[in-house]
Amino acid sequence: MSSSTPSDPTNAHHSGGFPAQEQEQPGLTDETRPEPDHGEESYRGAARLSGRRALITGGDSGIGRAVAIAFAREGADVALTYMPEEQEDADETARWVTEAGTRALPLEGDxxxxxxxxxxxxxxxxxxxxxxxxxxxxxxQKDREGLDKLETEEFDRVFRTNLYAQMFTARAAIPHMKPGSSIIVTTSVQAFNPSPGLIDYAMTKAAQVAFVRALAQELGEKGIRVNGVAPGPIWTPLIPATGWDEERLASFGQDTPLGRAGQPAELAGAYVYLASDHASYTSAAILPVTGGKGL
Known part of the structure; x- marks a missing residue:
């Protein structure tokens, strides 16, 4: 993103609360109000990833879509995974990628x-x-009433999606990655400041931090960098699908030092940096994009 003069970060995007709404998981963009900003109209590339080949899990919407758009405009081909229910979102993301002049590969599955x-x-x-x-x-992620009410099936879904899938995918990918390659994990401020209502989600995000730091040590000698991005409260379809009530949505992101929730577009630059040669000496790092919330 670029502009002629600096923008005030406190009002650069939607700065109020969000209206009451509810969705089933995994959440869809066209049912999210207001619709998140993925950088469709604002991100400007500078050839920082020309010729790179990227795979983004959950790349159909939210942070994943913002990263896909940014990567494509920086010159990368982009493969993205999505659930069958997210077909429309995946098609839209793929369209933005191809409009940037690079190849898109949508991959449907669980x-x-x-x-x-x-x-x-x-x-x-x-x-x-x-x-x-x-x-x-x-x-x-899903809002929890308490640990005593957390069903094993739900706990298992969170762990298999947030941890097992990352292990499975990274394990398959590493043999194909050459020196100069990069692995980037989306962790969360919840890894460091967990909310009781997201106890299982927060546990997985803390585990991802350990995953990043351990894997960075393992792969460093192979010239493969491993880093994480820790988003704060970001307005994506996952939020109305979390199960929060009207009061929680109305206050979402208002407790950050910048006084508002973030938009997916505001994370794209962090992923571009970590994927690019500008971050050639950055590994095992967790980059916070939290509106000022500390890790």
Whole structure:
């Protein structure tokens, strides 16, 4: 993104609360009000990822779509995974990628399936001829009434989506990644400041931080960098699908030092930086994009 003069970050995007709304998981863009800003009209590329081949899990909407658009405008081909219910969102993201002049590869399936995680890597490598950037972004969260009411089936869904899928996908991808490649994990401020109502989600996000730091040590000698981005409260379809009430949505993001929730477009630059050669000496880092909330 660029502009002639600096913008005030406190009002650069939607600065109030959000209206009452509810969606079923995984959440859809056209049912989210106001619609999130993924940088469709604002992101300007500078050829920082020319010729790179990227795979983004959960790339159909929210943060994943913003990263897909930015990567494409920086010159990367983009494969993206999505659930069957997210077909319309995936088609729209793929359209933005191809309009940027690069190749899009939508991959439909459930990342909880170990075989699908291996398949998406093989299909990306087969279509693009290699894999340079892996963004492990897909996630599931739901508001919890209390640990004593948390059903094993739900707990298992969170862990399989947020942790198992990342392990499965990274395990399949690493043999294809050459020196200069990059793995980027979407963790969360919840890893450091967990909310009781997101206890299982927060546990997985804390585990992702350990995953980033351990894997960065393992892969450093191979010239593969591993980093994470820790978003704060970001307005995506996942939020109205979390199950929060009217009061919680009305106050969403209002407790940050910048006084508002963030938009997916505001994270794109962090992923571009970590994927690019500008971050050649950055590994094992967790980059906060939190509106000023500390980690």
């Amino acid at each position: 990342l909880r399936d170990e075989d699908f995680c291996a398949e998406i890597v093989e299909r990306t490598v087969g279509e693009f001829g290699g894999l340079d950037v892996l963004v492990l972004n897909a996630a599931y």
